[in-house]
Each structure stands twice: as structure tokens, then as C-alpha cells.
Amino acid sequence: MPAGADAQLALFDHIDVREDLRSITVPTLVISPSADLIATPAHARQFTDGIPHAELVTLDCGHAIAAERPEAWADAMTKFLTALPVAGDPAGRP
Numbered sequence: 302m303p304a305g306a307d308a309q310l311a312l313f314d315h316i317d318v319r320e321d322l323r324s325i326t327v328p329t330l331v332i333s334p335s336a337d338l339i340a341t342p343a344h345a346r347q348f349t350d351g352i353p354h355a356e357l358v359t360l361d362c363g364h365a366i367a368a369e370r371p372e373a374w375a376d377a378m379t380k381f382l383t384a385l386p387v388a389g390d391p392a393g394r395p
Contacts, residue, residue, distance in 0.1 A: 310339075322351030329355040330381040332374065337364045356381060 329352045333345030342359065349357040358377040362369035 319347060319351055322348060323353060325352045325355075328381075328385055330378065331355055331357045332366060332377055333357060333359045334362045334364060334366050334369075335359050336362060339364050 331345050331349045331352070333342050334340075335342055345357060345359070349355045358381075360366060360370050360373050360377070362373075366374050
């Protein structure tokens with residue numbers, strides 16, 4: 302483990318942001334690695350359930366999503382972002 306990793310992981314025992322999630326009002330994509338032991342799929346579900354209108358995508362990988370599944374990660378991000386309405390477009394078309 303890198304230096305400081307123990308202190309960073311100890312924060313999980315003290316920080317709880319679940320009540321703050323409902324105040325997020327921007328489109329949100331939660332990408333959950335199915336084999337992540339740090340930010341587990343259960344955590345991803347809590348985020349998705351707590352953030353209004355959040356979308357959840359699950360990828361078969363561990364914590365290093367972009368390194369382990371770069372194409373799937375980029376595809377999920379691209380699909381989510383291109384589906385958003387364009388600012389100033391009165392029809393709300395992507």
C-alpha cells in the first residue's frame with residue numbers, strides 16, 4: 302500500500318455523505334466496478350439511490366476502472382454525456 306493509504310481508508314469509518322446526495326441537481330452517472338473492494342457495488346447503489354435521477358452503470362472490473370476497462374469506461378461516459386441536452390437548445394436535443 303502507498304504511504305498514507307491506511308489514513309485515507311480510515312476516513313471511511315468517519316465520513317458519511319449520504320444526506321448530501323439529495324442536494325446534487327446535475328445529471329450524474331455512477332460507474333460501479335463489480336469487483337471493487339474499496340468503493341463496493343453496495344456503495345455505488347447508495348450513491349445512485351441517493352442522487353435524484355442518477356444513472357448506474359456496472360462494469361466487470363476492480364477499482365482501477367479506466368486502466369482495467371478503458372473502452373467500456375469511455376463508452377459509458379460518452380453515452381451518458383451525449384444524451385444530455387445541449388445548453389441553449391430550445392428543443393432540448395442532444
